[in-house]
Amino acid sequence: MLFDKLTHALGDALRPKPRYITVTPVTERPAAPVLPPPEALPAHVAIIMDGNGRWATSRGLPRSAGHAAGTEALREIIRASDDWGIEALSLYAFSTENWSRSKEEVAALMGLLLKYFSSEIDELDEKGVKITILGDVDGMPEPQRTALLKAMERTGNNTGLKLNIALNYGGRAELTRAARLLAEEVKAGTIEPEDIDEDEFAAKLYTAGLPDVDLLIRTSGEMRTSNFLPWQLAYAEMVFDDCYWPDFDRAHYMKCLGVYAGRDRRFGGVKGQTPSNAKEEADP
Numbered sequence: 515m516l517f518d519k520l521t522h523a524l525g526d527a528l529r530p531k532p533r534y535i536t537v538t539p540v541t542e543r544p545a546a547p548v549l550p551p552p553e554a555l556p557a558h559v560a561i562i563m564d565g566n567g568r569w570a571t572s573r574g575l576p577r578s579a580g581h582a583a584g585t586e587a588l589r590e591i592i593r594a595s596d597d598w599g600i601e602a603l604s605l606y607a608f609s610t611e612n613w614s615r616s617k618e619e620v621a622a623l624m625g626l627l628l629k630y631f632s633s634e635i636d637e638l639d640e641k642g643v644k645i646t647i648l649g650d651v652d653g654m655p656e657p658q659r660t661a662l663l664k665a666m667e668r669t670g671n672n673t674g675l676k677l678n679i680a681l682n683y684g685g686r687a688e689l690t691r692a693a694r695l696l697a698e699e700v701k702a703g704t705i706e707p708e709d710i711d712e713d714e715f716a717a718k719l720y721t722a723g724l725p726d727v728d729l730l731i732r733t734s735g736e737m738r739t740s741n742f743l744p745w746q747l748a749y750a751e752m753v754f755d756d757c758y759w760p761d762f763d764r765a766h767y768m769k770c771l772g773v774y775a776g777r778d779r780r781f782g783g784v785k786g787q788t789p790s791n792a793k794e795e796a797d798p
C-alpha cells in the first residue's frame with residue numbers, strides 16, 4: 515500500500531507537466547500607440563535621458579557603450595519630434611555635476627558630443643532645426659565649445675524644431691545667473707527693481723523666448739527632476755518610463771505623448787472655468 519502510494523507520488527512528480535502557451539487573440543493585444551492629434555501635442559517637451567550606464571552594465575559593456583547607444587536613441591527622438599511638429603525639445607545631456615564622473619566616462623561623452631555635431635549638423639540644418647545650448651558653454655573644453663558655438667550660429671535663423679541641448683547645465687546655476695544679470699542691469703540703472711516681474715526674469719534664462727515645458731519625460735524609472743529646468747517645469751506634466759534611455763524609441767515616445775494628451779491640465783484653476791466664468795458662477 516505504502517509502496518503503491520510512493521510510486522504514484524513519484525510518477526506524478528516525474529510526469530512532464532503540461533505546458534500552456536497563452537495566445538492572446540489579436541483583438542485583445544495591447545494596441546500599438548497612436549500619435550495624438552496635433553492640438554493635443556505638447557509645444558515643449560523636455561527629456562531626462564537616464565539609464566545609459568545601467569543599460570550598458572546589464573549587458574556587460576562599459577558605460578561609454580551605453581552613452582553611444584543613447585546617442586542613437588537621441589538621434590531618432592529628435593527626428594520624431596521634427597516629423598510630429600513638436601515646437602521645442604529640450605534634452606538633458608550633461609549636468610554641471612556630471613564632471614565628477616570618471617575621466618574615461620567624461621572623455622567618452624565629450625567625444626560623442628563632437629562626433630554627433632559633426633555628423634548631424636547638415637541634416638539638422640537642412641530640416642530647419644534651430645540649436646540652442648542651455649548651460650555654460652564657456653566652461654566646456656575648447657573643441658566642444660567651438661563646435662557648439664558654430665552649430666548655434668549656423669542654425670540660429672532656422673524656424674523649425676527648436677532643439678535645446680543642456681550641457682554643463684544646472685538649474686540653480688541658471689536661476690542664479692538670471693538674478694545676477696538683472697542685478698547688473700539695476701546697478702547700471704537700465705531697469706528699476708520694481709520693474710522685475712516673471713517675464714523679465716524668464717528673459718534672462720537660457721530658454722528666453724521658448725514656451726514653458728508642457729511635458730517632462732524621464733526614462734529608467736527614476737522619478738525626480740535632478741536640477742533640470744526648475745523654472746520652466748513649474749506647470750509641466752511628468753511622465754516616467756521604466757525603460758533605459760537607449761531603448762527609448764518612437765513607440766515609447768508616442769506612448770508618453772498619449773499619456774500627456776489624456777491629462778487634465780488646470781494650471782491651478784478648475785477644469786472648464788476661466789477667471790471670468792468662475793466669477794459669473796460665484797456671483798450670478
Ligand code: FPP
Pocket residue numbers: 563564565566567568569581582584585588606607608612623626627630679759
Ligand atoms: C544619464 O544616464 C545620461 C547621461 C548623463 C548622458 C546623456 C548623453 C547622451 C544620451 C549622449 C550624448 C549626448 C549628445 C548630445 C551627443 P546615466 O549614465 O546616468 O545612466 P545610469 O543612471 O544608468 O548610470
